[in-house]
Amino acid sequence: MKKIIFFLLFEFLNFVKVYSICPVNDAAICFTQSDFDSAFLKAAINNNITENLIVSSLNMEGVCLDKKAPIYGHFERREVDQFVLDQNRFTTVAIAAIQNLKSIWNLSKAQLRKCLKNIKTNSICSPIQINCDPSNTTYYRVSGSCNNKLNPTFGSKHTPLIRLLEDGYDDGYETMSNARVIESARTDSIKANAARGSDDTLQTETPNDMSTMAFQILTHELLMTVKTQITNDSEGGGFNCCNDKNDSFIGNLIKKNKYCIPISVKSNDDCYSGKTQCINYIRSFRSFDRCDISNAPSLVNFHTPYIDCELIYNEKTLKHLEENDGFFAFENDTKIIEILVGYDRRSMQLPGLLIYLSFYVRLHNNLVTEFLSVQPKISKASAMFEARRITCAVFQKLAIDLIKTIIDFKIPSTKCYDPNINPQVSVEFNIAFRAMHYFIRDQMGVYDRNNFLVQSGIRTKTPILTDQSVLIDNTDFYKDNKCGCTHGLLDTSWNLGGLGRQTSCAFFTKKNNEIGTDLRSWDFQSGREMGEPSYASYLQAFQGVKIPCDKNIPLTSYTRFDPIDLNFLINRHQNKLHEMSLSVGIDFEKRDNALGTATEFFIKEQLSRTICGDRFWYNHANGIFTDSQRDKINSIDFSQLLCMVNSCNGTRIQNSPFSSPGSLNRKSLCLSPSEIVAGFDLQNW
Template structure:
């Protein structure tokens, strides 16, 4: 079937409007509360009679639960001013819309728990959610708790700009399923959650609870005995820049905030308790020398509002986790994921649709830096040698994790500059374009470059070409039946494989790619939250050369993660030594991810039942013995650990399981994105040809003072033999975006449905009452 969109070229498309996808704040109207209990049916096993006591309890407890969560949020916000809260608050700050949704989900959980507690008292036993609420009442209860109402597909048909540009929130990318891939929605489950109570208690929540006949090992013990290493090997195939790109693009796809509720209503501080009380799920440790037990603070991930009523009935009440950013590879890491954040990052005084830049600092060549955050003084470290009162505040970007390390700051800075470079060029080519059109067209190009670099240059290297061909394959067009939302296992386990490749040292190199005379290498923990090092220590170039001129860290089962991230992670004047490996394992249990064996079966791989099976996928017998000794049963192995220790596939940086899970996610992100750069109608054939010439090396050449680069920035090469001058790196010609001024002509664009390809021209112009070409046809592939 052929879809034809006819419009006048004299009409310049405007910006996508903000969509009403944010929930209202505050308590629901009292009138709804008054009427709701008539629909709340608490049925006994015998007579199915309405339990009025529970109805009354819900009516009276709802406002109390709402106020309790409000107070806890206020307590948390006030606590953020203390140095002890700095690391936790700064790492997981979220915008107000996500906080409102998270709050509503907390209220829903508390309301449900109130009903359960009363029902348990009445019926003398624990009742599951479905025994309390029929499915027809779940949506109403979610609405009363403040959860956003379902988004009707009709809203997508009313927004004409969606034909040209993606919305900033990702809403309506899929016209029939508006929230697929959108910000502030739940991470999807490819396998059901495995909570200890079936609904919300993480694995390991109940001390002494047996899994397959054995207790789960403490994640801190797993980290120390299996994961921690004092040494990482180097390889000479890929550069450290490839590792950093993985983190950068991960920040474009997923961001799961921590719970907003601080347990203040229970008189418990998550920073100073070793008890498992929502939302505190502390990481228990055991000092063998002193026999003293202690713990590391851990906040559970924020819950998501119940919104997918197509789930199997038994899974409706399971706690889901929130992804507050868009799942698409859409450069949200540059532009943000809400209209408010997008506006803060733009320079509206510019006629060429540019992004805002730093008003206080520029580099020696007058190149721009990222703008500073509005709230000052910010939490970032300062130069200890700087005069009193002289500060370099945290940078602002589309993702607030930008300040976590120097490498992230460098990549964010490159893309800020690239946007402004492209926007300026497009305005010169099309002086009749409005600044909004220039901004949107540039954003569209930058999003495409993110997709190309990720899918063409990065993904085949980390999963291997064989896995790419098997699970992803060639692109055949947009498929509206594909849900591109990020999966829980991808965000929480599979794409965290890169944590095992983090380098312990950040090297800064001079123009000859040798150690910089004035800028020595930095231990990793000295680079956290330190934007001053970019501004005051040579700009982005020394770090860029260090990333390209340093071999990537290899993965080895006996040297998984450096002490830099298992003992010294992101310490901001706190008394705790954070352990990234333990945090990852605990996060997987918090999210109730299915075990390693279940995920192997999901990918069509053999379940491991005996030591011999394990040694087929992990050749290191010592590691196999350690894991089986600690976990006792193969089905108990945490999926992140199991995927991490598998032997790597050929020409890959992952074993079979993670290669499968990453590939499946990437295929969904590609095929389910209506605005994918290769999708019919997104760009013209000429523009696609030009975009295909792009590379991260070219981005570096165009936006820094680096003059020599590898042809592929992800491949490690030695200076000078393996580097090329920027003049030899292919460039995109933006002439493909030159548009004639208003002629008043009619233009017809032709697009085929998924599964068909267009034979003939995709665009016809009406000249003197005649079309420029014969109409095309849609034929089967």
């Protein structure tokens, strides 16, 4: 009898333990932790995945079956290609497992969300402790750890991301919700700021600036940033997304107008302090219902020129920027920079976008010129439209690929930049973008237009900076750090020299004619994989002090910005854009046909830029290159390509330019172009 009682007691305790993950009153219909693990294993086997893996699912902080092979996290260079190939398979496993559980247990969307919320993963995916050497201020680990000295695990391998907000999937586990039900951007910001003070939340998740700028580009350029001044230029009128009487949220108007997405403000908002309940916002758009070449688009916010070539396509307020019948035909890179900086403040609203725009313009013009040369009978308007289509696709693909390993969502490529077909931003993407704003404010403080530091609404008597600023507060309303504006991180109110020095100091350096390991990479994801010093490190080093660009400093030796450095930076990143070009060209053409004009041009352009092609895009063009061609590309010393920029004048370089120095990564003399391509027969192409 005692044995029977003991057995029943054991079974009861086991039942309580098994179902302790389930919500109250849902135990009878909720799957167990064991069910969940088994479903994942079964889904993995069904998808021919036999290795150990970590899956960060769509609805949990990080579900993992083993610590050895991360899905979220960042890989060393040799692992990147395999990671990209495997990512979709692993995501499929997560979705298949959840679908199976939902079907077996016949769960509703709400029940499924409750069950998934209570699955325990902390014991499986516990944060990895990383100790960074505080004396090592120059080089960071190749694994990605110690990228951020304040949060050394952020960006490193084996560190799944956490969820700051409740998931909002339409079906409970996979499909994206409509933007109408997504929490307010203000709510996102408040929760992100609150989470940063917790040791067990953002300790490993505080974003560094590598991911910051990637999210800024995606949010502003692809997902339509907000705009307060709402005007339909074709009719000269406008509309209000808030109620004029009590300034509150109007649901009917949102349903009535597809462009209207106001942001609701809660009464306890730190910034607005109950002064308003609604911000009259609309999602920006390229133009009202105009997606064909017969109508020139109209600029509707600060950032559209970076996604739709607005500066090139007859925008009426920018006639002074146009040459050669409406598209840029500058003879040198410096001219592009001077014009964009000197006449159009929008070009520097976000850090780095000036650089992107200059490459965007050059790629577009190269395509137009090529199309007109190979097809002289087509009109210039048609050539420009085709170039615009391809260039937009290149930019979108570039931006999307940057965050593939950071967050799970899908953005379809689109020829027409229109809210109706643009994807809605998901909760986790929204919070990932918003979370970074506080980081820069917290590090730097806020400066007004006259370079006075604003502290608790009181301006200091003495200007902090003389010829450049780090953070600009551009309105009288924002008077404290809680409301600090980050859009003016690089402002164009200074001359080219001041602006240029800040850009140079922030992202790359050249010392003693040697290209150093702290060379800043504009390829954000590459920077995270290889453990480069981040822009956040730069912010941390210069808190509110003038940047000593003309002096050597302990962290790195930043050089004064000059045409030589400018040309080097532009030439270097130009190659990055061309890396994306071939795969985009192939997307426009059928793989089973002979190469078309666009793809042939991309190959030609890539070879002309890097002499021997690049390892990135040929890997993504299966069936295009022969085995011998791949072998030849693999034999090329990529590091030597950096030496080939004549304006750089570097004499020595590390074999692996973006990794830490050591016995296996020594500096060697730069070879001449003829030495690099010796034995490489371009006729094979």
